[in-house]
Amino acid sequence: MTRLFTRRAAAGLFASAMLAPYAPARAGRIIDLKGGGFQPINIAVAPFVGDEAAQTVTAVTLNNFKRSVFLKPIESGAFPASAAAPDAVPNLDAFKSVNAQFVLTGRSQRGADGRLKTEFRLFDVTTGEQVAGQQYVTEAANMRRVAHLLSDAVFTRITGEKGFFDTRIVFVDETGPKERRRKRLAMMDQDGANVRYLTRGDELVVTPRFSPSSLDVTYMSFGADGDPKVLLMNIENSQREVVGNFPGMTFSPRFSPDGQKIIMSLSQGSTTNLYTMDLRSRTTTRLTDTSAIDTAPSYSPDGARIVFESDRGGSQQIYVMGAHGGEAKRISFGGGRYSTPVWSPKGDYIAFTKQNAGNFAIGVMKTDGSGERILTEGFHNEGPTWAPNGLFLMFFRDSGGGGGPKIYMVDVFGRSEVQVPTPGYASDPAWGPLQD
Numbered sequence: 139m140t141r142l143f144t145r146r147a148a149a150g151l152f153a154s155a156m157l158a159p160y161a162p163a164r165a166g167r168i169i170d171l172k173g174g175g176f177q178p179i180n181i182a183v184a185p186f187v188g189d190e191a192a193q194t195v196t197a198v199t200l201n202n203f204k205r206s207v208f209l210k211p212i213e214s215g216a217f218p219a220s221a222a223a224p225d226a227v228p229n230l231d232a233f234k235s236v237n238a239q240f241v242l243t244g245r246s247q248r249g250a251d252g253r254l255k256t257e258f259r260l261f262d263v264t265t266g267e268q269v270a271g272q273q274y275v276t277e278a279a280n281m282r283r284v285a286h287l288l289s290d291a292v293f294t295r296i297t298g299e300k301g302f303f304d305t306r307i308v309f310v311d312e313t314g315p316k317e318r319r320r321k322r323l324a325m326m327d328q329d330g331a332n333v334r335y336l337t338r339g340d341e342l343v344v345t346p347r348f349s350p351s352s353l354d355v356t357y358m359s360f361g362a363d364g365d366p367k368v369l370l371m372n373i374e375n376s377q378r379e380v381v382g383n384f385p386g387m388t389f390s391p392r393f394s395p396d397g398q399k400i401i402m403s404l405s406q407g408s409t410t411n412l413y414t415m416d417l418r419s420r421t422t423t424r425l426t427d428t429s430a431i432d433t434a435p436s437y438s439p440d441g442a443r444i445v446f447e448s449d450r451g452g453s454q455q456i457y458v459m460g461a462h463g464g465e466a467k468r469i470s471f472g473g474g475r476y477s478t479p480v481w482s483p484k485g486d487y488i489a490f491t492k493q494n495a496g497n498f499a500i501g502v503m504k505t506d507g508s509g510e511r512i513l514t515e516g517f518h519n520e521g522p523t524w525a526p527n528g529l530f531l532m533f534f535r536d537s538g539g540g541g542g543p544k545i546y547m548v549d550v551f552g553r554s555e556v557q558v559p560t561p562g563y564a565s566d567p568a569w570g571p572l573q574d
Contacts, residue, residue, distance in 0.1 A: 182233050184217070192244075196244075202286065207549045212236055242292060258292075270295040282327070308348060311562060312565060323357060342360040350395060356371075367380050368381050369381065389404075389405070412424075434477060434479060445488050470503070480523060480524060491533075499512045500513050513548045513552040514552065518535060545564045
């Protein structure tokens with residue numbers, strides 16, 4: 139068996155190919171995600187064989203596909219009478235009769251040593267061939283993560299795009315009355331499972347952001363003295379350190395693509411400008427020097443450019459400039475006020491919040507400002523964050539009244555929107571990279 143990556147090996151997670159000798163593996167069909175005639179791919183997920191772990195792996199995998207927009211699981215009640223065994227080629231003609239385009243079979247159970255062994259095979263109904271297969275051996279506690287890993291493998295094989303299921307979200311958990319909210323930093327899997335609290339709630343926390351390594355987050359903290367601090371926390375051991383304690387207000391810290399810098403805005407008097415901090419030397423560099431409010435900076439994936447919001451033209455708009463400062467170019471011209479721009483990890487779009495006529499919308503535009511597209515709008519939507527494959531966004535929505543914010547997910551084409559379950563109210567989501 140070949141090890142996947144360092145953290146997976148440390149967690150006892152190993153994988154090997156499961157390619158049947160009777161059918162050579164070939165690339166799955168890549169679907170046109172952007173086409174106007176888009177139709178999701180129908181996939182039949184046969185219940186995995188095994189012990190109770192098999193039920194969990196099947197349920198998590200099905201939930202992933204249902205939320206994926208691009209894959210559409212067929213209801214099990216429509217399956218052929220004979221179940222698809224994981225050790226044999228399923229009756230693909232029978233699955234074709236229920237319009238399945240792919241069939242997924244598998245097994246998951248504990249061995250005599252207590253370790254969990256999970257395997258899957260993916261079949262293309264049209265060609266009759268096995269197009270993917272994998273075996274995972276790990277600790278039993280990792281069964282949900284195994285389901286995410288195999289979901290990613292299947293998603294990638296069918297769509298030609300990277301998966302996003304084996305990822306985590308850091309967010310602000312909110313509890314208590316609206317006027318006295320207790321805000322804790324929390325983390326969960328992308329489907330809302332495995333919630334873990336990173337802070338105790340004895341200080342206000344806002345705008346958490348993942349580092350490219352997925353092991354660290356940066357966020358703003360306001361202690362009892364009210365002074366804002368930029369903190370860095372290791373999410374594995376909860377160790378944290380103050381990386382900036384500046385006079386005035388600090389906003390929106392975010393990592394550079396290489397994880398070596400943090401970019402943020404610092405407020406001094408009536409102006410707010412952009413700065414970077416080198417995490418090794420702790421030296422700061424000023425990037426803008428205007429009498430306006432420049433804030434919410436985000437790097438392009440290659441680290442060459444920065445997108446940010448500014449009122450230098452009279453209202454909040456989106457600007458792009460080089461990563462070392464210099465002349466900034468306005469790219470938002472659609473009417474209304476624009477804020478919280480975030481560059482897609484694929485480099486093709488910039489997501490934003492737009493306020494117009496009392497509504498808050500989440501949208502995307504190309505990096506030159508063209509092709510603006512609103513994905514969702516309502517009373518108060520804010521804070522988009524990208525999935526690592528650039529196909530999905532999460533954001534938070536407060537519907538007003540006596541309630542509070544909730545986290546939602548929408549695909550980049552606006553085809554589907556789902557709420558992400560959280561224990562209580564939740565805001566400021568930040569999507570982490572694929573786990574190592």
